[in-house]
Amino acid sequence: MAWLNKIPLSLILPLAVLLALAPFSPEPHLWEKLKMLAGGTLVKPVDMFDLFLHGTPLVILLLKLSVAEK
Numbered sequence: 001m002a003w004l005n006k007i008p009l010s011l012i013l014p015l016a017v018l019l020a021l022a023p024f025s026p027e028p029h030l031w032e033k034l035k036m037l038a039g040g041t042l043v044k045p046v047d048m049f050d051l052f053l054h055g056t057p058l059v060i061l062l063l064k065l066s067v068a069e070k
Contacts, residue, residue, distance in 0.1 A: 001063070001067055004060070004063055004064045004067060007060065007064060009064065012057060012060055012061050012064060013061060015057045016057035016058045016060070016061040019053070019054050019057050019058070020054060020055075020057070020058045022054070028054070029050050029054045030051070030054040030055055030058070033047060033050055033051035033054065033055075034051070037051065
């Protein structure tokens with residue numbers, strides 16, 4: 001996973017936090033979509049795309065932090 005080392009932490013950290021928490025009111029889309037996924041109501045393509053859009057930077061950040069350069 002050498003491609004993770006090419007992504008600067010200073011770029012992915014604010015992007016992951018911003019997209020994970022956006023919109024800040026009434027509740028973040030990521031949280032809403034995860035609840036829909038758990039409840040089995042995540043069926044619309046736009047909702048699936050929203051989950052992907054808001055969740056991908058967070059997943060990349062977690063991968064980057066877990067597979068840190070040694």
